[in-house]
Amino acid sequence: MTDAHMSSALATGVPQHRVAGGNGIDAGRTVRFTFDGRQYTGHPGDTLASALLAHGVRLAGRSFKYHRPRGILSAGPEEPNALVELRTGPRREPNTRATVAELYEGLSAASQNRWPSLAFDALGMNGLFSSVLGAGFYYKTFMWPAAFWEKVYEPLIRKAAGLGRAADEADPDQYEKATAFCDVLVVGSGPAGLAAALAAGRSGARVILCEEDSLTGGRLRAESRQLDAAPAWRWAEQVRAALEALPEVRIMERTCVFGTYDGGTYGALERVADHLPQPAKGQPRQRLWRIVARQCIVAAGAVERPIVFSGNDTPGVMLAGAVRTYLNRFGVAPGRRAVVYTCNDDGLRTALDLARAGVSVAAIVDSRPEGEGQGAQVARACGAPFLPGAAITAVKGRMAVSGVSVRDAQGREQRFACDLLAMSGGWSPNIALTTHQGMRPVYDEALCAFLPAALPPGMVVAGAAAGVFGTAEALRNGAQAGVRAAQACGFEAEQPALPDAEPESCAIAPLFHALAGVPSARWAKAFVDFQNDVTAKDVALAAREGFVSVEHLKRYTTLGMATDQGKTSNVNAIALLAEITQRAIGQTGTTLIRPPTQPVAIGALAGAHRGQHFKPARLPPTHQWAESQGAVFTANGLWQRAQWYPRPGETDWLQTVNREVRTVRGAVGFCDVTTLGKIDIQGPDAAEFLERVYVNAWKKLPIGRARYGLMLREDGFAYDDGTTARLSETHYVMTTTTANAGGVMAHLEFCHQWLWPELDVQFISVTDEWAQIAVAGPQARTVLRHVVDPAFDLSNEAFPYMAAGEVTVCGGVAARLFRLSFSGELAYELAVPARYGDALARRLMEVGAPYGIAPYGTEALGVMRIEKGHPAGPELNGQTTAHDLGMGRMLSTRKDFIGRHMAQRVALTDPARPTLVGLQPLNPADQVVAGAHLLPDGAPATAASDQGWVSSAAFSPTLGSWIGLGLLSNGPARHGEIVALHNPLAGTVVRARVVSPVFVDPEGARVHG
Amino acid sequence: MRLTCPFCGSRGVEEFTYRGDATVRRPAGEASAEAWVDYVYLRDNPAGPHQELWYHGAGCRSWLVVTRDTRTHQITEVRAARAVAQAEHKEGAA
Amino acid sequence: MQTDRYSLFALLREAMRGNTGWKPAWRKATPAPTYDYVIVGGGGHGLATAYYLARRYGGQRIAVVEKGWIGGGNVGRNTTIVRSNYLLPGNEPFYECAMKLWEGLEQDINYNAMVSQRGVLNLFHNDAQRGAYIRRGNAMRLHGVDAELLDTQAVREKVPFLNFDDARFPIRGGLLQRRGGTVRHDAVAWGYARAADRLGVDIIENCEVTGIRLEGGRAVGVETTRGFIGAGKLGLACAGNSSRVAGMAGLRLPIESHVLQAFVSEGIKPFIDCVVTFGAGHFYISQSDKGGLVFGGDIDGYNSYAQRGNLPVIEDVCEGGMALMPRIGRVRLLRHWGGIMDMSMDGSPIIDHTPVQGLYLNAGWCYGGFKATPASGLCFAHLLARDEPHPVATAYRLDRFARGAVIDEKGMGAQPNLH
């Protein structure tokens, strides 16, 4: 603990660990930031991790289970340890990897999953019980007493669970989506990616180059390597400039391609404003790209593997490649005295870079026997002791490394003091994008790496991602991939000139752990999965218990399921399991890597459609006018409809709705019914077509008349209903319910294009074309007379109930008039071109004023349809038949129609099926609730007595009583019976009489008036 | 996933809705009850190439017969359903 | 001495000896030439069936054959929710039977599957939805199942982190089943496997069924990649692949295979302590004991045997999430994957004998299979042992489609992708 405290204390102020160089930072400028409330400084181009390391801060986080102190392991998105809460308030962002968080002025970060502080974490004592808390321990206990799991154990577990905290408020930032198309998508801008993009781009192909980092170059920026005798990163910058000059090439930095989807579609996340204190006005924080690419070159590089040994998670133990990244790109020496531990020549380069930066190299520990690899040479160049055939057996220090124990080839233990341990177990190609479609990689013994085998269509892999590790080789390999991809898209391409690269050795010998000969008790501190605290011992335990499938291992131990998705742990785990179960690594297999390759903010996947704009709002033509009337709106699917129109002095909605109903029944009202689907049907076979989609007959419908129609699904259940009017011999206009408008259109097209292509008929939606306004009430005709032009005779004789025709209104405006009634009153639906809907509403208000006209909303509409017993959505719920709805007799027996045959099945014709009835409470004040169940009066409240339910309910001001529609077993035979309306949710039982569903004007006199 | 509409070109799957097996045929009026149950309810549901109906509802409103491998989601053929149905009709009539 | 029974004491004892004494959770059985019962499918339902057959129905010589590793299908790929909030009389008693079995599962099988009755809350956003939920809640209550109707205020008190004030479709209330909740899905497979193994059931992994042998119209066993295995009775419990396996016996089923995606976020400090479903978008969510937000939405909507989905549904689900809970905008999606659902033609399952003698079917679970696991196992075991349906599963007959006695909770008709 004290180590970390001291280094932190010293750190504040001057960044002691800066060294010369740093090709990715602007050392001339300084930005300030805080970590756990303490002030620090860094440079533009720094990550939070590099800036903390520059100050000597070692301790960056705590692990998930044992709360072990953890430092910074990597320099990239694979980081399992250094997770922080970035920003504050509603922008608080949990689990942000310090290694990719770009520094900006005022950045504020806090460590997470610790209490009370990072340096002293009470749950750190979990580690003391690691032998009890091993893999899967929770499956074996917490079962007694049974009630304790939810009351005691689980709450405790949940208190300790999780890493960072989500924000407590809505995310204030915007997100955006976009689609991009290209011939060649190049993922990654290291040597292979740049060469590929250059080769493809110069061919004229449309190329998108995505780089998840803020800078192009990949490892070229991390290494002290030369290309064409200049620093390699300069070549990267030149290529970037060359690519930028090509008009069809798009370079997208800070953009991570996270998923491969079907049909050459790739998901990518662009971090538009994460490097800024906050987004500019209008600017999205992040942008989701769907990239549609004919070819994709995955040049995503590789991730270095840690080595599994006791204490390998101690702060100050770092991946060797990350050490080089900090030295070369950020100008930060992550330690002052280092030990390098490697099984490959690439790792050895770390020692050279360290020495060059003035860091003393305490020892080079190489797992390979003497003579293998370049270790001896490198050690000489660094002036460091060289220990071939050796292994690190222990790490000294708890809050930070203070030394290591090494067992040399002769079995002697040696100790080296150090504050940095750079380890390299070799590199694992970044093949995640190749496996998202279920293709499994194969293990390459020579490279000690899983390589992609089968690939999704259009995908190739290049560079380190393909196991091509040297720079020169990666350049060549990338350029070839770029040429081939461009050619596959039909472009002539040739390989660009490539820079000279010094030869380099990538020789490797397999090394996944250093546990041989180590007492197994100490395996508990040898971490395989750092973040989830899965140790070598857990892997052994899982294997002992039979979890020897890689998938079982993963699920049982949670290995690879942390926020880093096992980038640093999966291969080591498979290798360990292979060894324990005495199988080859290739036989042991690999788990499928699921998208996304990097975790993606949920907000970005959602995009701009949030809050009020979650779904588009469809506005009827009278919307503005209704707003001006103070209407209360309700969503009806996507439509926003006026629910009621309160007037001053009305104290609750029921009062308003009662008034609206009384107005219609006593005088006249009007309601915008534009939302009902309207489909124009024309053609020589239009009548025949209607015969086949509706259950009832259509051929004899006279021109100028409308008829109610019912459609079934092919399975015989009711689908949709509405009135359809015949405007000419070959021209009909169909109405559908609001909810099914789109579905019915698709259904008609299906019937026409697929079932009956011989029928000559055309459909087009006219839902939006016409503002359709129902005018209803005894005074409806009188009011309409003021609107419809005088040439049109509206008398009952000339324009009777169910008449339909074209008229003009208000001095020549083309309109359609239908004498339809949902309310049961004398009523019309008047349709004018939508642009005039607003004006028509105003006109109706004006001319109707002397007759007491008022607008009514969907609620009054609903009350009146219940009073009239018309089925609507709650009755047409997809589970009812025509018979259930009281329309069994409509089914024609003289023709084929959709659903006819299946409607005859025994269970659909059973008279005991719940069938539509009216329900009138014995006490009119007893509220009828939709959803109450119908039981025989006096029967026990059990499912066995259940005979139906209340589908719709309303207070009927006409009757002065609550009423309901219900579906009751044997309903029509039971008119007059008293049933009990059970609503156990509310604890009520209402006794009601079963009546005809038509409560008002059962003879239908009014509609004919 | 992307479908190439014969009329509109290559489009994302979000523009389409799915209906299912395109190999089943609506029985003629007087077919047996079993034939109807077969048509409405029973499916081959193959793992492999599958002929299926899709609707380009957010595009040209064409119904399409798509041949797609249910294991890989790879699409090998897209035809206008109307043309397929018309051809069968002619065949049936001939 | 090996440690077999799980307990705190066993855990402590093993801790002291370096956890070296634990027995394998289940034997790696090799197939015997013949069994009384062979269950095809080592998922939750198959393993539960074997367990209850052995435990409650006195079944002898039972094998479960699994083409890969047990629990690798939908029991290991779901969003862990259990509930019994069904509307229709054909479903409700069955799912309640499952719920009751969940409630005693851990003590029964000596395995902590973390059955957590943290409540399932279905939100509604308009009057029509309210009516439908009241009908459903009352159906539950009449069946003796717990259900509560919450108004907006009560929802706000229970789940204050939802979007109440800036919603396109405001929350009008919810139907709460407190006994619903979540169960650690993998543990269900392992727990049943271990318990069945201890009763002598052979669990045979890496053993793919390649054919069903019929003799005189009777199923007598399965051809597998590990040879022929004879069966007195053969039970299929391989949802996702039911059509393929049933096809080996010449059967066509009222089933399509569809992909359903599921999602988990990075671990965050728990703040969601029940399951919430959004009634105005395709989204539901809970938070695991590790802190991950576990969520999902609609099926992708096309036949598929590939265990993966596509971007539009991912986007649709996340849109639903942000509409309901705009504070999760900066929480990151960690993984998404797909499972293959047996989508039946009415959205409800099938537990029945087939026209082929000796061949029994447990299929068509749509995306409701996980919550059903114990009852599915129990009822299938009952059917296999007694040759008659269990009283709570009498509606799940294959002939219901011909009769028209469909169990269509959603009222979508014979359109599997809409259920």
Place this chain on the structure above:
Amino acid sequence: MVESLLALPPVSADPVRAGDTVLALAPMGEAVSLGAFAGAGRAALLARVRETFGVDLPEQPRAVASADGQVTFVWCGPTQWLALSLGESGAEGGLLARLRAACGDLCALTSQSDSRTTLRLSGPQAREVAGRLVPVDLHDAVFEPGHVALTLAGHIPVLIRQVARNPVTYEFLVFRSFAESLFHDLHVAMNGALS
């Protein structure tokens, strides 16, 4: 007595601008859909339109102008077109009347003048903005003036067509009831693309 009703535009907002890119409601004109009857024969319809308007109905997703430049025919599906003109909807001698006279016996003619609203997006960033919402390839070598796509803008079904290259100008034909939402979404996309 000659009265008339005031037409209400489908979008209440004034044009909006981000940088030099402008989003505005296009003037309301006349729109008529043509749905070809099978019996009469598609060729006959094409011939009749050619005769009357001096242009071939497009067989691909394209928009073409009549010889006199007064009418645009937009492909809307394998058997459907939309004829657009700037004339007054429903007027005598207007588009619907002309079409009825020309080919009323060969196709279904339906007024869509009020069904469709046109939003015009124009300016140097128009392609970028449109690409935020529209999931089709708008690259200038792929989608040129005269090209048409029936697709989605976010969640909203649209018919997008390019009407000019310099500056890039698109017209979005959208169902009237969706127009306010589409206007909003395009406006948000403009601000995002230009920030």
